Structure formats: structure tokens, C-alpha cells
Amino acid sequence: MINRYLKDLASLFFPKTCAGxxxxxxxxxxxxxxxxxxxxxFTLSHDNAGNLSTGQSASFLYLLGSSRVQRIIHQLKYHNRPEIGTLLGEKYGTVLHEITPFNEADVIVPVPLHPGKLRKRGYNQSAFFAQGLSHSMRKPIVSECLIRHRVTESQTTKNRYERYQNMESAFRLNDAEAVAGKHVLLVDDVLTTGATLEACSTVLLAGGAMKVSAITIAKAL
Incomplete structure (x- = not known):
């Protein structure tokens, strides 16, 4: 009772606010x-998943400048609110649990951050999105099999081909056995040109994955 009173009092003076x-x-x-x-x-792209060269892809939301989604992603990535990623994963996972081919995946693999960026940020936002998906879809996460061993330049001003060149060879497989013969659900925060997903998918398939499908929180327009 006292704890509830203290929580109510705290919320009165320090109310929790919407990320959007x-x-x-x-x-x-x-x-x-x-x-x-x-x-x-909402994109509803899971109903008509677009082709990657490696499988199927879908995004939960559209990302527009100065929008609710942009603010949510910014809070997730730069304001120490990784729990937002988990919530979005849980929400989208309840949808994808019924959608082929995503519900046929064997394991979930989040796109890794470079160790330097991970230390600076303190967490991988894509890994928290993966946690939410894992909970709703009841799929295991394999978080250490794919590593980012090269620092890449900012993608902001690059065209599609330059982004792909920038991401090429940035990733390598650390544990091929974890994905060998399996359908991998690759998870990232934002889809722009698809260069990051393509680079990761290439590594996973070369390492023995049977198939790679991809899911992101948002798709940039």
C-alpha cells in the first residue's frame, strides 16, 4: 500500500511521458x-513481404522526418530507453506469429553493433527489439553468432551503391553452427537502402544458414 502511494506521488511530480x-x-x-x-x-508490409535477394523482409512502421516514429526511434537509440524496442518487438511479434514465412524462422539474430559503439551507447537497440519478438513469437535468439568487426562510415549522405560498399565486409560469422541449416530471422531497427541487411544476410548464408528473412522496426521513406 505504501509502495503504491509512493509510486502515485512520484508520478504526480515526475510523470512518465509518451516516447512519441x-x-x-x-x-x-x-x-x-x-x-x-x-x-x-503501420506498413502492413508483412502481408506482402518484399523480396530481398536472400528472403523476405517486413517493417513494422514507416519512418518520416519530424514524426512520432522518428521521436520513438530517437528515444530508443539515444535516450537510454531500450525497453521501447522490447515493447515494439512484442507488439509486432504478435502479428508475425501468424504470418508466413516469418513464423517459420528457427532463430532470431539481431544486427550487431561494433564493440566501440556498443560501449558508448551501453546497449544494442536491435537486440532489445529481438527480445520482444522472441517473447511473442516464441523463437530463440542467437545474439553472438554475428559480429561487426569493422567500423563503418555514416550512411546518411551515401547513395544505395555507396552504402552497400560501406557495409561490405563489416560483418563476420562467429558461430556458424548456431545458424547452419536454419531459417534465420534477421532483426534491425531501421531499413533504409537495405545495405546492412544484405551484408548480414550474405554472411549468414555463406556460413550455412538455409534462409534469411528480415524484420525492422521502421522503414525510411
Whole structure:
């Protein structure tokens, strides 16, 4: 009773706010308010998954500049709120659990960060998204099989071909046995040109993965 009173008192003076619009969250809301959930631009791309050269891909949301999704992604990546990734993974996982080919995956592999960036940020946002997917889809995560061993330049000003060149050879397989003969669900935060997913997929397939499908939180437009 005392703990509940203290929590209510804390929420009065330090209210938790929505990651999408910064409005105070009301009772029953978690991280993202009801209004933002209603207005989020869902892609529904899982209903007609676009082809990668390696398999199928789908994104949960569209990412536009100065939007709710942009603010949510920014909070996830740069404001020490990895739990947002887990929530989004749980939400999307409940959908993908019923969708082929994603529900046929054997393991989930998050796109890794370079160790230097991981130390600086303190966590891999894609790994937390993978945790949510794993919970909803009841699929195991293999988080150490793929590693990022080369620091890449910023992708912001690069075209599609330059981005692919930038990502080429940035990843290597650390544990081929973990993915050998398996359908891998590759997970990242944002899909832009697809260069990162292509580079990771190439490494996974060369290492013996049977198939690679890809899921991201958002797709840039």
C-alpha cells in the first residue's frame, strides 16, 4: 500500500511521458500513449513481404522526418530507453506469429553493433527489439553468432551503391553452427537502402544458414 502511494506521488511530480509525443501517460499506458498507437503509420508490409535477394523482409512502421516514429526511434537509440524496442518487438511479434514465412524462422539474430559503439551507447537497440519478438513469437535468439568487426562510415549522405560498399565486409560469422541449416530471422531497427541487411544476410548464408528473412522496426521513406 505504501509502495503504491509512493509510486502515485512520484508520478504526480515526475510523470512518465509518451516516447512519441511527450504527453503524460495515463494509467494503463506503457511507454507509448493510446493516441500515438492509433496514429502510427503501420506498413502492413508483412502481408506482402518484399523480396530481398536472400528472403523476405517486413517493417513494422514507416519512418518520416519530424514524426512520432522518428521521436520513438530517437528515444530508443539515444535516450537510454531500450525497453521501447522490447515493447515494439512484442507488439509486432504478435502479428508475425501468424504470418508466413516469418513464423517459420528457427532463430532470431539481431544486427550487431561494433564493440566501440556498443560501449558508448551501453546497449544494442536491435537486440532489445529481438527480445520482444522472441517473447511473442516464441523463437530463440542467437545474439553472438554475428559480429561487426569493422567500423563503418555514416550512411546518411551515401547513395544505395555507396552504402552497400560501406557495409561490405563489416560483418563476420562467429558461430556458424548456431545458424547452419536454419531459417534465420534477421532483426534491425531501421531499413533504409537495405545495405546492412544484405551484408548480414550474405554472411549468414555463406556460413550455412538455409534462409534469411528480415524484420525492422521502421522503414525510411
Amino acid at each position: 509525443c511527450d504527453a503524460p501517460l495515463v494509467h494503463g499506458e506503457k511507454l507509448i500513449c493510446t493516441s500515438c498507437w492509433y496514429h502510427l503509420p
